[in-house]
Amino acid sequence: MPTTTIAGHAVEVNDEGFLTHPDQWSDDLGSELARLIGIELTDDHWKLVHFLRDDFAHLGETATLRRVSTQTGTPIKSLFDLFPGKPAKKMAYVAGLPKPKGCV
Amino acid sequence: MTTTMRSLVVLGAGTAGTMVVNKLRHRLPTTEWRITVVDKDDVHDYQPGYLFLPFGLIEPEQVRRSRHGLITEGVELVLGDVDRVDPVAREVSLLDGRTLVYDELVIASGTSPRPDQTPGMLGPEWHRSVGEFYTYEGATALREALAGFSGGRLVVHVTEMPIKCPVAPLEFAFLADDFLRRRGLRERTEIVYVTPLDGAFTKPVASRELGHLLADKGITVETDFMVEHVDQERRVLVSYDEREVAYDQLVTIPLNMGADFVARSGLGDELNYVPVDKHTSLSTKHASIFVLGDASNIPTSKAGSVAHFSVEVFVENFIEHVHGQDMTHAFDGHANCFVESGGGKAMLLDFNYDTEPLTGTFPVPHLGPMTLLKQSRANHLGKLAFRHIYWNILLPGRPLGLPAQMSMAGKVPAA
Numbered sequence: 046m047p048t049t050t051i052a053g054h055a056v057e058v059n060d061e062g063f064l065t066h067p068d069q070w071s072d073d074l075g076s077e078l079a080r081l082i083g084i085e086l087t088d089d090h091w092k093l094v095h096f097l098r099d100d101f102a103h104l105g106e107t108a109t110l111r112r113v114s115t116q117t118g119t120p121i122k123s124l125f126d127l128f129p130g131k132p133a134k135k136m137a138y139v140a141g142l143p144k145p146k147g148c149v
Numbered sequence: 150m151t152t153t154m155r156s157l158v159v160l161g162a163g164t165a166g167t168m169v170v171n172k173l174r175h176r177l178p179t180t181e182w183r184i185t186v187v188d189k190d191d192v193h194d195y196q197p198g199y200l201f202l203p204f205g206l207i208e209p210e211q212v213r214r215s216r217h218g219l220i221t222e223g224v225e226l227v228l229g230d231v232d233r234v235d236p237v238a239r240e241v242s243l244l245d246g247r248t249l250v251y252d253e254l255v256i257a258s259g260t261s262p263r264p265d266q267t268p269g270m271l272g273p274e275w276h277r278s279v280g281e282f283y284t285y286e287g288a289t290a291l292r293e294a295l296a297g298f299s300g301g302r303l304v305v306h307v308t309e310m311p312i313k314c315p316v317a318p319l320e321f322a323f324l325a326d327d328f329l330r331r332r333g334l335r336e337r338t339e340i341v342y343v344t345p346l347d348g349a350f351t352k353p354v355a356s357r358e359l360g361h362l363l364a365d366k367g368i369t370v371e372t373d374f375m376v377e378h379v380d381q382e383r384r385v386l387v388s389y390d391e392r393e394v395a396y397d398q399l400v401t402i403p404l405n406m407g408a409d410f411v412a413r414s415g416l417g418d419e420l421n422y423v424p425v426d427k428h429t430s431l432s433t434k435h436a437s438i439f440v441l442g443d444a445s446n447i448p449t450s451k452a453g454s455v456a457h458f459s460v461e462v463f464v465e466n467f468i469e470h471v472h473g474q475d476m477t478h479a480f481d482g483h484a485n486c487f488v489e490s491g492g493g494k495a496m497l498l499d500f501n502y503d504t505e506p507l508t509g510t511f512p513v514p515h516l517g518p519m520t521l522l523k524q525s526r527a528n529h530l531g532k533l534a535f536r537h538i539y540w541n542i543l544l545p546g547r548p549l550g551l552p553a554q555m556s557m558a559g560k561v562p563a564a
């Protein structure tokens with residue numbers, strides 16, 4: 046796995062740029078990851094990112110869009126506004142978590 | 150000295166519930182334990198058969214049996230709809246007003262397709278141009294629809310993950326390719342695979358080994374597609390980001406959800422799955438409730454093979470648990486799935502919580518050597534033979550001889 050430096054931290058990422066060790070994540074890393082995909086994080090974004098982090102810590106899996114939507118009370122449409130195009134993938138990327146996967 | 154009878158109640162007599170009562174009846178003395186299993190009706194379907202029904206590769210009667218014949222003597226089968234579980238009173242109430250008291254409860258109520266959760270999916274065209282194969286009714290109706298299909302856009306669509314048997318929609322696309330070729334309709338049909346994920350294959354080894362399959366078969370893929378509604382009149386799927394996919398025949402996998410009584414009992418997450426410890430299947434909230442099969446939230450595939458392996462681990466743990474001992478066995482998330490790839494071939498996947506699907510070979514007792522993550526005729530025959538193994542070995546709770554824990558023998562480690 047390549048090591049790279051983001052916001053002054055040496056982190057390991059996979060070939061799509063996702064952190065491979067979720068515990069290497071921090072808030073300032075999150076801001077920088079968001080900037081890399083053209084998103085300036087507002088409070089609305091942070092609420093979602095912190096939910097994803099907590100949820101992953103409990104369940105060991107990245108929350109699905111539906112789960113993020115119901116647990117945080119954010120309509121799915123708004124998730125598309127906040128993380129345009131690919132909210133599930135982009136939220137996981139910013140939160141330093143594995144992207145949502147199927148079984149193959 | 151008199152011992153008081155204790156009661157084990159199992160909710161759901163599907164794959165997991167049937168295996169668990171049959172196995173435990175042989176392990177718990179009838180003088181100490183009463184075992185009761187509840188289901189809505191008396192038909193047990195071999196759900197993997199639904200995949201083959203629409204193509205006429207299996208007959209409807211081959212996938213159905215009466216539950217009564219599958220449940221061992223000494224287990225009471227109660228037919229009724231579960232309304233609610235009261236974990237404090239340790240009581241299950243049925244919709245018809247009956248109640249069942251338990252000392253230990255196993256929830257094995259599975260997951261089912263919920264077309265009602267996507268606007269426009271149900272409607273006049275449901276089970277016609279808007280087809281599905283995750284229910285018996287859907288799979289048989291789709292057989293009619295495909296018999297009358299004369300070409301156009303065939304769209305295979307996954308609403309949202311997780312779904313049970315997550316490879317089934319891909320297999321459906323592969324088998325549809327075959328079916329249309331055989332009928333001379335392939336040239337006149339576009340097959341499109343629509344997924345909410347960022348690819349048809351999302352794991353590195355699988356996409357490296359299998360990524361070519363879709364291109365080889367001329368199946369196009371629409372990724373990151375989160376359906377917002379179905380427009381039955383215009384025959385389009387519309388996404389949250391306002392993309393449209395047109396179809397002539399849609400084959401959708403509706404959102405899958407656990408049973409509603411789980412939600413009514415305050416036991417579930419947003420999709421009605423019950424949170425459990427992933428190694429013991431014990432509810433994280435209640436020390437007398439275990440959850441097996443598709444009904445729990447464990448982070449592995451919702452599949453019959455997972456139900457089977459986890460039941461084996463559970464039975465050993467449960468015996469310790471009822472004797473007041475610590476549970477010493479841990480389920481590793483082992484899943485083992487045959488994947489039909491068309492042309493009379495299939496692939497085999499084997500993985501667990503920590504190890505992704507790998508290539509290699511895999512010895513399956515009764516079936517012989519299989520190739521992992523590669524198409525072969527042996528794998529296809531294995532998948533077909535599995536129906537007999539399911540009815541005659543798995544459900545009765547006989548040992549299959551496959552270890553519950555995943556083994557690395559014969560596998561090629563990921564680079």
Ligand SMILES: Cc1cc2nc3c(=O)[nH]c(=O)nc-3n(C[C@H](O)[C@H](O)[C@H](O)COP(=O)(O)OP(=O)(O)OC[C@H]3O[C@@H](n4cnc5c(N)ncnc54)[C@H](O)[C@@H]3O)c2cc1C
Pocket residue numbers: 160161162163164165166187188189190195196197198199200229230231232257258259260282283284313314317408410441442443444451452453454455456485486487
């Ligand atoms: C098309 C298709 C293809 C598949 N292919 C494969 C495959 O190739 N390999 C594989 O391993 N798996 C496959 N599966 C998945 C497999 O069938 C399931 O994972 C497995 O059956 C799960 O077992 P279960 O006991 O958890 O749930 P089920 O077998 O679904 O049983 C749940 C039971 O609970 C009952 N129930 C639910 N709610 C209530 C209520 N309120 N009151 C009373 N009873 C209730 C239901 O009637 C049902 O009988 C496939 C599934 C489908 C749909």
